[in-house]
């Protein structure tokens with residue numbers, strides 16, 4: 510396959526950026542999107558040009574590092590991560606636009622790499638359960654109902670990639686935050702911190718400068734892990750419940 | 759950190775949802791009342807008079823009406839201010855946009871902001887037209903039937919009302935469903951019913967309101 514790529518190039522956070530055009534040849538339909546970028550980067554390196562910086566790690570759809578907006582869609586045209594997207598989803602001669610996640614809370618570090626530390630701070634603010642460590646607890650000490658385990662697992666699938674923020678017209682982090690709130694809220698181990706968790710995580714999310722939810726639903730469409738839009742509804746319910754129970758600070 | 763309802767995006771959205779639903783409830787009642795115009799001047803004008811004596815003798819003349827008006831002003835202001843503040847925040851959260859843009863959400867979803875502004879302007883026009891009569895030649899206080907017929911004699915006023923009611927239908931279509939999610943009432947099993955209800959409400963409201971100017975235009979009401 511022969512392709513024309515238009516890629517966002519930006520030297521660092523402060524530098525102005527712009528789209529640069531590259532032609533690549535010899536792409537096989539079985540290559541992943543990242544392997545296609547590797548092919549381009551090998552050539553750029555040989556030619557003495559700066560390779561295109563992009564985030565990646567596992568390349569098997571489980572780490573959440575890869576983060577490319579391809580032709581205006583977070584992770585591209587298939588419902589998967591960019592590393593699991595294959596070139597057979599494109600046609601010979603296509604022009605493909607590649608851009609970084611766009612959000613005030615995700616500043617561009619370089620080219621297609623953005624800083625997603627805002628997500629880490631949201632998790633730090635409440636995305637945990639406090640447990641005594643030391644001796645391992647008896648496995649059956651806390652029974653978990655099957656339905657709760659299933660719901661927790663569905664939400665625990667979030668890999669923190671940030672595609673939901675990138676796809677949302679408001680750059681909102683509601684889907685990501687709700688995945689963690691619902692994951693831990695469904696389990697008995699998460700019950701003691703149920704109220705403070707949702708209040709603190711939403712407050713941190715707001716403090717990071719993410720937008721609000723307008724129920725456009727683009728996040729759930731883009732999410733490679735299928736976190737549903739109703740996850741946000743459930744978090745709203747949790748937040749309203751918690752704000753009635755916890756005294757205002 | 760802000761943990762108040764108004765200080766949080768989730769809480770502020772809940773204020774929008776509740777104020778929106780208050781206005782929606784009012785609009786359903788309002789539309790129903792408007793349709794009495796098809797039963798002639800006697801029915802319509804006495805209904806308007808009854809609105810003023812509502813709650814008597816416990817309430818004084820027109821008090822019930824004023825209580826409703828105050829409630830509506832509070833709802834409109836809360837809704838508008840929350841919409842403005844949340845929208846500004848949403849726009850700020852993506853200072854650099856995408857080069858390759860793609861519109862995927864529905865038309866109703868994308869027009870909430872401008873549709874809301876159209877509705878706000880319409881509310882002002884509607885009050886000046888049929889409540890105070892400021893912008894209407896031949897307005898006679900206390901004779902609503904006559905005033906409605908007079909108002910819809912001008913084709914351009916019909917156009918204003920019809921466009922505004924189409925905007926209302928779109929706003930309610932996304933708004934009702936959206937409010938249910940904001941208030942935590944939606945779920946995977948309930949959302950089909952909620953979407954259906956939103957569409958039905960939008961359709962009934964728009965058709966019910968538009969029926970009056972169309973009735974005058976076609977001579978059914980004169």
Ligand code: HEM
Nearest residue numbers: 723774775778781782841870871874875878933936937940
């Ligand atoms: C004062 C003029 C108005 C403005 C500026 C306005 C603006 C907005 C905006 C920007 C939204 C959020 C859109 C989104 O979530 O994508 C919204 C939602 C909504 N509006 Fe309005 N609107 C106005 C009038 C009305 C009226 C007359 C009604 C009555 C039917 C209404 C009912 C709603 C409802 C129920 C919502 C959903 C709230 C939620 O998402 O939880 N609005 N409005």
Ligand code: SF4
Nearest residue numbers: 667668670671673732
């Ligand atoms: S909710 Fe989905 S899109 Fe958002 S961070 Fe988690 S896995 Fe990525």
Ligand code: FES
Nearest residue numbers: 568572573575592
């Ligand atoms: S590189 Fe790990 S999910 Fe794509």
